[in-house]
Amino acid sequence: MNNNTHFEEKLRSAGLRPTRQRLKMCEILFDRKKTFHFTIEDLRKILKKKLDTKISQATIYNTINAFKNKGYIKEISLNSDKTYFDTNVTNHHHFYNETTNELVDFHDNDVEEIKLRKNLPGKKIKSIEVLVKVSNK
Amino acid sequence: MNNNTHFEEKLRSAGLRPTRQRLKMCEILFDRKKTFHFTIEDLRKILKKKLDTKISQATIYNTINAFKNKGYIKEISLNSDKTYFDTNVTNHHHFYNETTNELVDFHDNDVEEIKLRKNLPGKKIKSIEVLVKVSNK
DNA sequence: TCAATATATTAGAATGATTCTAAAGTGTTT
DNA sequence: AAACACTTTAGAATCATTCTAATATATTGA
Structure with missing residues (x-):
């Protein structure tokens, strides 16, 4: 099972349609050895670098919120102007x-x-x- | 020593001029039996109720930040759209x-x-x- | 006490993160 | 492939917070 199929399953089993944008975000967030912390801005920069096509800001927020609700990532309680997320x-x-x-x-x-x-x-x-x-x- | 003098000292010793607005906020925050939690919005509502004159939003933020920097209140680490403060x-x-x-x-x-x-x-x-x-x- | 100076307050504008809108696009099901 | 449901999108809207720069107040020192 390659990664793409793996992430498709992951999304599907959570009732999320495996769209191009969601799969790309899965790759960035979950296809790595170590878990990591990020802000929306961090993620937007990574996406910009890795993509030919653009993902809109709203989609990034939508998708991150969907992932959070499904328990794929979590929000870290921290007083900061930006919200931090954790893939752990x-x-x-x-x-x-x-x-x-x-x-x-x-x-x-x-x-x-x-x-x-x-x-x-x-x-x-x-x-x-x-x-x-x-x-x- | 009455409360007003007490709060004047408190402000002065921290290098903050005892202004009408700061003294009023001291009363609300520190002249109580128990410590408490609040957001800027909470505080604004209390001030509105207790005051004849208006305190501007900017002054509330300025003063709360000054109090925080002086260690009179602290910010609570919590993921919320609003910032919570604690007089404890x-x-x-x-x-x-x-x-x-x-x-x-x-x-x-x-x-x-x-x-x-x-x-x-x-x-x-x-x-x-x-x-x-x-x-x- | 009274000017001179330093600091604080103010209304309203600006900023910046996040959410909303509603139109166009894509995925799913039959 | 048609019909439907869900997703993405750009840009507008929202909301907490900070900035601006003009006005007011507090402090200092003669």
């Missing part, structure tokens, strides 16, 4: 370097498991995330 | 209810201390924050 959708934490604006994943062993001591009746826990803000000394 | 500037964590958009402080005992296992040479840790996203069942 597993439960994990982040370092944010305020000096350089770098955003880096925690590795599994970088922090002990977060243990809530509280019961939350009537609530469902969607995520537990740690954000460590650092600066260069 | 101590190190603490949050629950965010995605159904209701409610933002609630952890109490000290709601979570075990976060222990980083990683050394960060050349970096200074500015904050370690946990965000627990929940939804109504």
Whole structure:
């Protein structure tokens, strides 16, 4: 199964039609060894470089929102003017370097498991995330 | 020492001139039993209710940014279209209810201390924050 | 106290990320 | 291939936030 077929399946199984634009974005986001962080602007630049035809801004937003809703990417909670996304959708934490604006994943062993001591009746826990803000000394 | 004098001192010691607008905002933000969370819009509504004269939007932003820079309030890391602030500037964590958009402080005992296992040479840790996203069942 | 100076406030314009619109295009199903 | 449903598109609209530059207020020092 080549990548294109693979991504077609991935989209189809989520009820998303495999269009040219979506497949191209799949390639960029998921056809790599390591997960990564990006903003819409980052993605737009990559698309511009890799494509002969243009993808409109609205399509990029639409597609990213669709991928987010399907759990293919997730949004990172961070106070920034732009929204950051992560192709690593597993439960994990982040370092944010305020000096350089770098955003880096925690590795599994970088922090002990977060243990809530509280019961939350009537609530469902969607995520537990740690954000460590650092600066260069 | 009455509150007004108190807030004048507070502003002055931070190098901020005690103006009518800043004093009014101090009252609203700091003259209360419990700390609280707010957006600029929340604050604008409160000001509208409590004031005879109008404070311009720009002044609200300017003042909030000044207070943030002086450490009188802090910004909460949260993916939302609006920026949330907190008058509780101590190190603490949050629950965010995605159904209701409610933002609630952890109490000290709601979570075990976060222990980083990683050394960060050349970096200074500015904050370690946990965000627990929940939804109504 | 009163000018001179420095800082703050203001209304409205500008910016920039994101969403909306509605027309044209593409994918799917029969 | 026709009919239908979904997607893409350019550009307009929206909304939070910042900028501008004119006016007002606070501070300083004689």
